[in-house]
Amino acid sequence: MNGEEMNRAISRIAHEILEKNKGTRDLALVGIRTRGVVLANRLKEKIETIEKTTIEMGVLDITLYRDDLATSKDTPILRDTDIPFAIDGKKVVLCDDVLFTGRTIRAAIDALVDFGRPAQVQLAVLIDRGHRELPFRPDYVGKNIPTSKDMRVKVHMSEEDDSDQVIVVDGKGQS
Amino acid sequence: MNLVSKDILGTEQLTREEIEGILDTAVSFKEVSTRQIKKVPTLRGRTIINLFFEASTRTRTSFEIAGKRLSADVINISASTSSTVKGESLLDTAYNLEAMNPDLLIVRHSISGVPHMIASHIKCPVINAGDGAHEHPTQALLDLLTIREHTKQLAGLKVAIVGDIAHSRVARSNIHAMLKCGMDVTVVGPPTMIPVGMECLGVRILHDLEEAVSQVDVVMMLRIQLERQNEGLFPSFREYSNQFCLTVDKLKHSPKNILIMHPGPVNRGIEIALDVMEGPHSVILDQVNNGVALRMALMYLLLGGSSETDH
Numbered sequence: 001m002n003g004e005e006m007n008r009a010i011s012r013i014a015h016e017i018l019e020k021n022k023g024t025r026d027l028a029l030v031g032i033r034t035r036g037v038v039l040a041n042r043l044k045e046k047i048e049t050i051e052k053t054t055i056e057m058g059v060l061d062i063t064l065y066r067d068d069l070a071t072s073k074d075t076p077i078l079r080d081t082d083i084p085f086a087i088d089g090k091k092v093v094l095c096d097d098v099l100f101t102g103r104t105i106r107a108a109i110d111a112l113v114d115f116g117r118p119a120q121v122q123l124a125v126l127i128d129r130g131h132r133e134l135p136f137r138p139d140y141v142g143k144n145i146p147t148s149k150d151m152r153v154k155v156h157m158s159e160e161d162d163s164d165q166v167i168v169v170d171g172k173g174q175s
Numbered sequence: 176m177n178l179v180s181k182d183i184l185g186t187e188q189l190t191r192e193e194i195e196g197i198l199d200t201a202v203s204f205k206e207v208s209t210r211q212i213k214k215v216p217t218l219r220g221r222t223i224i225n226l227f228f229e230a231s232t233r234t235r236t237s238f239e240i241a242g243k244r245l246s247a248d249v250i251n252i253s254a255s256t257s258s259t260v261k262g263e264s265l266l267d268t269a270y271n272l273e274a275m276n277p278d279l280l281i282v283r284h285s286i287s288g289v290p291h292m293i294a295s296h297i298k299c300p301v302i303n304a305g306d307g308a309h310e311h312p313t314q315a316l317l318d319l320l321t322i323r324e325h326t327k328q329l330a331g332l333k334v335a336i337v338g339d340i341a342h343s344r345v346a347r348s349n350i351h352a353m354l355k356c357g358m359d360v361t362v363v364g365p366p367t368m369i370p371v372g373m374e375c376l377g378v379r380i381l382h383d384l385e386e387a388v389s390q391v392d393v394v395m396m397l398r399i400q401l402e403r404q405n406e407g408l409f410p411s412f413r414e415y416s417n418q419f420c421l422t423v424d425k426l427k428h429s430p431k432n433i434l435i436m437h438p439g440p441v442n443r444g445i446e447i448a449l450d451v452m453e454g455p456h457s458v459i460l461d462q463v464n465n466g467v468a469l470r471m472a473l474m475y476l477l478l479g480g481s482s483e484t485d486h
Contacts, residue, residue: 061203064215064245064475075177075479078203078472114212 001143003164006126006157009142010039013124014046016140021091026119028056028090032108033079035097036060038157039126043095056090058083065107081111088116093140097155099125102134127166129153176200178476182294182301185310186352194352198320201465201472207244208467218247218478221278226268227304228254228284233439233463234304234313238281241470247278247478265289266296273297278478282306287344300477308342314438315348317469319356321462322393325434330357335387337363337419338397338446339408341370345438346397350376363387364419367408384419389428395436396421396447412445422448426456434458 001009021027024047031040037059044057059082066076094108109121124140129147143166147153150171158164176196180188189197207215223242227235235251242249252272254260259268265284272280280301282290287307294301305311323329334353340346340362353360354377361379362369369380381387388394399415409415421435435447435456443449452459 064207064217069217069479075476077176078200078475080203081206110216114215115210 001127001166003158006142006164006166009126010042011046013140013142014043014050017043017093017122017124018047018050020122020139024051024053024055026089026091027093028058028085028087029093029095030058030060030083030087030108030112032094032096032104033059033061034160035126035155035157036095038159039097039124040093040095041159043093043124056085058085058087060094060108060111062104062107062111065111067103067107083115086116087112087118089119091120091122092118093122093124095124097125097157098127098129098153099123099136099138099141100129100131100153102132102136105136106134126155127153176476181477182290182303183312183473183477184291184294184301184303186312186315186348186355187310189312189352189355191355191357194316194319194356197316197469197472197476198323200476201316201320201469204468204471204475205465207471208464213244214246215244216246217475218242218245218278221245221247221478222276223247223249223279223281223474224272224277225249225251225281225304226257226272226283227252228259228282228289229305231283231304233466234283237463237466238302238304238313238470241467241474242279244467245471245474247474250277265293269293269297273299279474302473302477305344307344308347309344310348310351311344311438312348312352313466313470313473314345315352316473317462317466318345318349318395318436318438319352320465320469321436321458322434324461324465325432325458326392329353331359332393333359333361333391334393334395335361335363335381335391336395336397337384337387337421339368339399339403340364340373340397341368342400342403343397345395349395350378354378361387361391365409365415384421385425385428388421388426388433391433392430393434393436394421394429395438398438398440399442399446401442416445420444420446420448421451423450423454426451432456436462438462 029040031037061079061081063076063078122139125138126142128141128144131149152169154167156165239249281304283304287309290301290303290306336346363381433456437459
């Protein structure tokens with residue numbers, strides 16, 4: 001996936017979010033660190049341009065909710081969570097770059113409900129690569145990429161990396 | 176980020192990178208305490224034992240709250256309710272507690288080196304919550320966190336630490352940590368309260384409080400330990416406060432944005448005047464507030480990775 005394709009996919013997701021939620025009423029975006037935040041930012045921009053209004057956006061760091069803390073080799077670096085609005089009664093669209101096992105989403109939903117009781121939680125991802133280990137299904141998908149489990153999907157976004165692109169690397173490191 | 180040692184025994188053993196990593200992690204933990212539900216599941220199923228052989232409200236409560244906000248089970252043992260009153264030795268107490276598989280032991284004792292001795296005999300991580308006149312690392316780290324919050328940067332800052340330097344573990348931990356972070360440290364007090372050879376640590380010595388506070392960005396007042404008043408360190412409280420009590424008058428030549436700190440508990444009117452303590456420069460309650468986040472960060476860093484699953 002190149003930059004143009006990524007931009008079109010994000011535009012389409014923005015329209016789909018508006019269509020499904022019938023506008024921006026009670027709508028809020030929450031990005032999961034790091035590239036989920038970039039996706040949420042871009043969606044916010046597009047939605048605000050389309051609807052000529054502003055919507056709330058928050059940032060979630062799921063480190064403290066991970067289920068692999070005791071087994072991971074390094075202590076992951078913790079960064080700020082910032083949800084500057086009350087999520088009670090909101091329709092929250094969680095945003096992440098890649099949907100894989102679903103464990104990140106489990107952690108994100110656990111973190112989210114500690115902040116209140118959203119009316120709905122929806123899920124937007126740029127890439128769905130399959131291999132779910134938990135029963136989650138995205139509401140909005142940029143692109144489905146069939147992969148094998150040992151492959152790696154690398155999402156580059158210009159805010160964090162040098163350019164916009166998605167690269168699939170096989171288990172041996174070849175793209 | 177991983178810490179090099181399994182324990183936090185003093186700031187003397189920490190590197191500048193570790194100190195900065197701990198402070199950065201603590202900043203992120205501050206947000207948890209502002210939520211309506213002040214709890215995250217990070218250390219669920221872990222057991223933390225607070226082993227306090229010396230009186231404490233702030234530190235013990237702060238460790239307990241920090242552990243509970245991370246969902247750990249926290250058990251408090253104080254000297255008066257432990258088997259030490261039946262004559263059990265310190266190490267036996269430690270071995271027995273270890274046999275119950277705690278994940279972290281927090282130790283305070285009036286004798287210097289006790290947490291180090293316990294840490295060298297048991298496998299579970301130990302945090303020193305104050306040992307004699309030696310070190311109180313979590314206090315120094317929360318002090319640095321508080322200073323950094325107000326000044327954005329630590330390197331190059333000038334600090335005065337005022338009071339009974341000789342008997343202060345807070346002073347010692349702060350001196351080690353501050354010098355590592357590139358700060359300029361002056362210790363202030365009557366000559367009886369400043370250890371001989373102090374300057375070899377790399378600090379400046381002054382005996383005039385007003386002169387000191389006119390030159391620094393941060394002034395840290397220490398508690399006069401009332402239990403030591405019979406040791407003849409100063410003639411009388413009145414004499415001491417005349418010279419070393421921080422008053423509005425003594426601050427008249429100091430920088431406008433000077434920070435005033437105190438690790439608590441405060442003897443009002445002896446080392447610090449009421450109106451200074453409650454004045455606009457005082458960050459004393461910020462220190463207490465930051466203590467919880469800082470201790471959460473240390474627990475997370477010590478127990479978060481796999482190095483501790485080995486034991």
